[in-house]
Amino acid sequence: MSLRKLLAAGLAATMFSTTAFAETNITWWHAMGGQLGETVNKIATDFNASQDEYKITPVFKGTYEEALTAGIASFRAGEHPNILQVFDAGAATVIGAKGATVPVEDLLNENGVKFDINDYIAGVRYFYADANGKMIGMPFNSSTPIMYFNEEALAKAGVSAPKTWEEFAETTAPALKEAGYIPLSQSHLPWIFTENFFSRHNLEFATNNNGYDEGVTEIKVNTPEIKAHFTALKEWKDAGLFEWYGTGWGDNQNPFEEEKVAIWLGSSGSFGGLKEKVGFKFSATLLPYWEGVTKEPKQTFIGGAALFAMAGKSAEENKATAEFFQYLTSPEVQYMWHKETGYVPVTEAAYELAKEDGYYKESPAAEVGIQQLQLPAGEWTKGYRMGFYVQIRDVMNREYGRILTGETSVEDAFATIEKESNALLARFAKTQG
Numbered sequence: 001m002s003l004r005k006l007l008a009a010g011l012a013a014t015m016f017s018t019t020a021f022a023e024t025n026i027t028w029w030h031a032m033g034g035q036l037g038e039t040v041n042k043i044a045t046d047f048n049a050s051q052d053e054y055k056i057t058p059v060f061k062g063t064y065e066e067a068l069t070a071g072i073a074s075f076r077a078g079e080h081p082n083i084l085q086v087f088d089a090g091a092a093t094v095i096g097a098k099g100a101t102v103p104v105e106d107l108l109n110e111n112g113v114k115f116d117i118n119d120y121i122a123g124v125r126y127f128y129a130d131a132n133g134k135m136i137g138m139p140f141n142s143s144t145p146i147m148y149f150n151e152e153a154l155a156k157a158g159v160s161a162p163k164t165w166e167e168f169a170e171t172t173a174p175a176l177k178e179a180g181y182i183p184l185s186q187s188h189l190p191w192i193f194t195e196n197f198f199s200r201h202n203l204e205f206a207t208n209n210n211g212y213d214e215g216v217t218e219i220k221v222n223t224p225e226i227k228a229h230f231t232a233l234k235e236w237k238d239a240g241l242f243e244w245y246g247t248g249w250g251d252n253q254n255p256f257e258e259e260k261v262a263i264w265l266g267s268s269g270s271f272g273g274l275k276e277k278v279g280f281k282f283s284a285t286l287l288p289y290w291e292g293v294t295k296e297p298k299q300t301f302i303g304g305a306a307l308f309a310m311a312g313k314s315a316e317e318n319k320a321t322a323e324f325f326q327y328l329t330s331p332e333v334q335y336m337w338h339k340e341t342g343y344v345p346v347t348e349a350a351y352e353l354a355k356e357d358g359y360y361k362e363s364p365a366a367e368v369g370i371q372q373l374q375l376p377a378g379e380w381t382k383g384y385r386m387g388f389y390v391q392i393r394d395v396m397n398r399e400y401g402r403i404l405t406g407e408t409s410v411e412d413a414f415a416t417i418e419k420e421s422n423a424l425l426a427r428f429a430k431t432q433g
Helices: 003-021 034-050 064-076 088-096 104-110 151-157 165-178 189-200 224-238 249-257 268-277 315-328 331-341 348-356 364-373 389-404 410-431
Strands: 024-030 054-060 083-087 138-143 145-150 182-186 261-267 282-285 303-310
Touching: 024 034, 024 064, 024 315, 034 054, 034 315, 034 331, 054 315, 064 083, 064 088, 064 303, 083 088, 088 303, 088 389, 088 410, 104 303, 104 315, 138 268, 138 315, 145 151, 145 189, 145 268, 145 364, 151 165, 151 261, 165 182, 165 224, 165 261, 182 189, 182 249, 189 224, 189 389, 224 389, 224 410, 249 261, 249 268, 261 268, 268 282, 268 331, 268 364, 282 364, 303 315, 315 331, 331 348, 348 364, 389 410
Parallel strands: 024 054, 024 083, 182 261
Antiparallel strands: 083 303, 138 303, 145 261, 145 282
8 A cells, every 4th residue: 555545544544533532522610619519520520431422521600690690791702601500590581581591301302312391309390491381491409498407406495396487486486595595597588588488378479470471570579478477587586586697698507507596497408518517416397387378388499500501502512411411310410419418309210219228217307308399389389580580689688687677667678679679670571672
C-alpha cells in the first residue's frame, strides 16, 4: 500500500474512532452548596461513570436567586446551560418565558424515555406542570414543611405533638412553656404559614386556578382564615408561646438545635442535616391544622427546586439531558439522594425501595414529608403559579415581620400584601404578551 493510502486509511480510522467514541457534553447549573453540592457532584460523577456516551458537568451558581438570574441572562446571550435548577418561587418566571425551556415530559417522550406522571409521588406531580397537567420541570430537591419536635422536651412537659393548632394553643404550648421551653418557631412564613397554610386547609390561594391558567392572576391572601392565624401567632408571641427570630432560615432553626425551642416547623429536607448536628432525640410529624377551618386537612405541596431543560440545544444534547433525567429519577439514585440529604424521593418506586430497605424503621421522621405529600388532595392543593413571586415573598416577609414586632396590624398588613402583590402580578402579566 502506498504512503498516501496508508495516511488516508489512518485518518479515516482516527475520524471513525473519534466519531464513535465522542462524548456528548452537557452542563447543569445549580444552587446546591456545601454537603448538598457534594452530593450533586457525586450524582454527576456516577452518571458519567455509568456509560461512555454522555458527560454532565455540574456548575454551582450561588443562591437560588443568583442561579435564576444567571440562567436568564445566559439565555438572552445564547450561552445558557442544558439544565438549570430553578426554585419554587421562580418557576413561573421560567415557565412563562416562551421558548426558554423544553417541557421535560416532551423531552423524555421524544427521546424514548418512558414517562408517566403517576410514577411520581402525589404531592410532587403537578407543582412544576402546566394547567393541563403536563410536567414542565423535573422535580429534583423536593421537600415539604413538617413539624419537628424535641422528644425529651415534650416528655418533660407531659404532652404529645399537637395535631391541631387548637390543641397547641390550649394544651401543648402552655405545658412546654411551664417546662422551660419556647414552644414553637418556624423558618419560612411565606412557605409554611401562607402557601402551605392554604394547601393544608384546601383554600384558594389565587384566581385563575391558583395562577396555573392564563390571564391576569390576583392573589387571595387577604382572607379571614389566614388573618385569624396570624392574629393567633401574634398573641402566642406576646404570651411567650411562639418566637420569631427573623427571616433567615437558620435564625429560627438554631434555637431548636440549641434545645431552647421545643417544636420547630421546617423543611423535610432538613432531616439529614439535623441528624448530623443535634445530640438529642428528635422526631417529626405532620403540620398542624385549624379544626375550626377544616375537619378534613389535605396534603401540602413541595418546595425546593426543579431542573429545567433549556431550549436551543442540539438533538444530541437533548438526548443526553433526557438520559441524565432517566438516571436521576431511577429508584437507586433517588433513594441515595433521599438518604444523603433528607429531600423526598420524587418517585413511588424510590419510596418503595426505601421502605423495602427498612430505612423508615431506622429513621421514621424521614418518612413524614412523603406521608404528608400523599394525604388526600383537594381542589387547591397542587401548588401555585405566580410571576414575580420572589418579590411577592419579599412583601410578605416585610409585612409579617411588622405584624410580629407590633409595627402594624394584621388587617393593614394583609391589605398591603394584597395590594402590592396584585400590582406585581399585573406587571408580570404584561411581560407575557
